[in-house]
Amino acid sequence: MMGWLLLLAIALVTAxxxxxxxxPRKLWTIPxxxxxxxxxxxxxxxxxxxxxxxxxxxxxxxxxxPDLVALRDAMFGRFNFxxxxxxxxxxxxxxxxxxxxTNVMIxxxxxxxxxxxxxxxxxxxxxxxxxxxxxxxxxxxxxRAMTLWPQHPGPPFFxxxxxxxxxxxAEARPWWAKAVALTPEKASYRDELLVRLFLLxxxxxxxxxxxxxxxxxxxxxxx
Numbered sequence: 001m002m003g004w005l006l007l008l009a010i011a012l013v014t015a016x017x018x019x020x021x022x023x024p025r026k027l028w029t030i031p032x033x034x035x036x037x038x039x040x041x042x043x044x045x046x047x048x049x050x051x052x053x054x055x056x057x058x059x060x061x062x063x064x065x066p067d068l069v070a071l072r073d074a075m076f077g078r079f080n081f082x083x084x085x086x087x088x089x090x091x092x093x094x095x096x097x098x099x100x101x102t103n104v105m106i107x108x109x110x111x112x113x114x115x116x117x118x119x120x121x122x123x124x125x126x127x128x129x130x131x132x133x134x135x136x137x138x139x140x141x142x143x144r145a146m147t148l149w150p151q152h153p154g155p156p157f158f159x160x161x162x163x164x165x166x167x168x169x170a171e172a173r174p175w176w177a178k179a180v181a182l183t184p185e186k187a188s189y190r191d192e193l194l195v196r197l198f199l200l201x202x203x204x205x206x207x208x209x210x211x212x213x214x215x216x217x218x219x220x221x222x223x
Contacts, residue, residue, distance in 0.1 A: 064090045074189040075154040076117040086121055098129040116149030120158050127162040134162050153179040
């Protein structure tokens with residue numbers, strides 16, 4: 001219960017901050033989406049009995065977040081070689097066939113082994129296929145993407161996203177910070193990355209406070 005109260009407090013503080021700083025109202029859906037993602041990940045992490053259960057992983061399949069698709073398109077471009085494979089993999093995910101989505105991306109990197117966007121897509125597909133976990137194969141794909149495109153923010157961002165979906169918020173934070181650092185100042189998606197990083201930091205702060213309160217010794221009873 002305390003965790004949900006903290007998340008509610010974060011949401012209220014975020015809304016107040018956005019209002020006081022004059023953040024455009026038409027873009028408020030961006031931080032709202034990011035906060036919902038963090039809340040979902042927190043709920044998953046807060047239920048260790050369900051996190052490794054195959055039924056829980058199955059519920060995540062068949063869902064493709066349109067906001068993340070738009071962000072991916074902004075980062076990697078549309079109507080190019082990689083885009084057609086992303087569309088095909090998304091279609092497989094929507095029909096509940098993550099294995100086929102992974103096969104689509106494997107075929108893609110075989111045809112274009114120097115394309116960092118495709119290796120990033122493979123890393124994300126493997127993580128989703130493996131029950132929302134960054135498996136060794138998934139991490140290899142992400143690392144390959146970052147080796148090929150070391151100055152592109154896409155690979156570290158989506159690695160961070162995969163880690164957040166796994167519930168590893170602290171481990172995801174450096175990757176999202178790196179993605180922001182690599183993003184050009186005038187990039188259309190920079191503000192969205194900044195908002196997501198801001199909300200992740202608030203979530204980590206709230207969790208640290210909660211953990212600190214939980215570890216404090218109880219006061220000694222009065223004689």
